[in-house]
Amino acid sequence: MxxxxxxxxxxxxxxxxxxxxxxxxxxxxxxxxxxxxxxxxxxxxxxxxxxxxxxxVDPHFPETKLSVEPKFIAPSAAHKKQMEEDQAAFREAFSRPFEPPLFTAAFAPPREAKVTGQFGERRTFNGKKQSQHYGTDLAGATGEPIRATNDGVVALVRDCFASGKSIAIAHGGGLFSVYFHMSGFDVRPGDHVVRGQVIGKVGATGRVTGPHLHFGIKVIDIYVDPDSVYRLAFSAPFGATTSGTAP
Ligand SMILES: [Zn+2]
Structure with a gap:
């Protein structure tokens, strides 16, 4: 099918x-x-x-202005190289073969904390560079715990230039979650994690204006609003994957 x-x-x-x-x-x-x-x-x-x-429908994404260190607006050649290597590492983490869901419950927020940056925000950095926000920012002080949004396998643990100390978890069913700007890791690549397990700590690494958690959920190759995923009802248990894909 x-x-x-x-x-x-x-x-x-x-x-x-x-x-x-x-x-x-x-x-x-x-x-x-x-x-x-x-x-x-x-x-x-x-x-x-x-x-x-x-x-x-038009989601009416809000617009915000942010200030970050100049090196993130005009990265040096060395930083550009590092960003390319980071992107390659993420591509590798997201290139796992399709597998049935590894989870049985709904997705949950990785922290019970105030949302300080919404998914989809159109952002202007230092008055010029523009981008859209592919995750949700959650408030937190450096060292506070970050929890796995659902069961899965740790697909990436890496110190990146823009996203800082980063973790990606593969959940099966084509779903991945990412956690950026951390100050410390409590898991290693290949670890099986369960929903609510502490995987690391809030930090201010990478391109940030202060300590917080950037949390993202990806469906195959597209980042989606985590709020929309929390609301999904999954009917576990799941069987083996069916064969065949569309062209
Ligand atoms: Zn963010």
Missing amino acids: SGTALFPSQRSFRFYPTPTGAQAVLALPIELDPGTVNLEVRVPGRQDPLVATVEI
């Missing part, structure tokens, strides 16, 4: 079996303009695909 979202460029999504049928998690890019997206799902033994339409 396989599905395809049809918009300007096609995007496939994968199903895994559940006790009552099959489930898939699909993300759409944050940059998508309001409008409609058509979905097609092909089911073995059925000639015609199932079709559905998803409406994209």
Whole structure:
């Protein structure tokens, strides 16, 4: 069983079996303009695909201005090289083969803390560099605990230039979580972690204006609003992955 979202460029999504049928998690890019997206799902033994339409609404992302050290606005050649190596390490961590979910409960926030930066914010750094925020910032003092959002396997533990001390966890089902700007690690690559387990400490490493946790959730290759993932109902236990993907 396989599905395809049809918009300007096609995007496939994968199903895994559940006790009552099959489930898939699909993300759409944050940059998508309001409008409609058509979905097609092909089911073995059925000639015609199932079709559905998803409406994209304007999320009205807020705009903020931030100040950071100049080296993050105009990185040196050495820093650029480091950023490329960091990106390659993340690509490697996210390139795991598709596997069924490794978790059985819903996703939970990694800290019970005030949200200081929303997903999707359009940000201006030092009055010029612009970017959009691909995660949620949670308040915290250096040394305070950070917990795994769900069960999974630690896919990356790395000290990066922009994201500082960083962890990525693979949760299966195409889902990953990331934790940036940490001051210390309590896990190692390959470790199995459970929901709520302390994986490290809040810090102010990398491109930051002060100590906090940047938390992100990725579906295959797209960062999504963590709030939208906390609300998803998963029907565990999950079976083996089904074969086949869309083109
Ligand atoms: Zn952030």
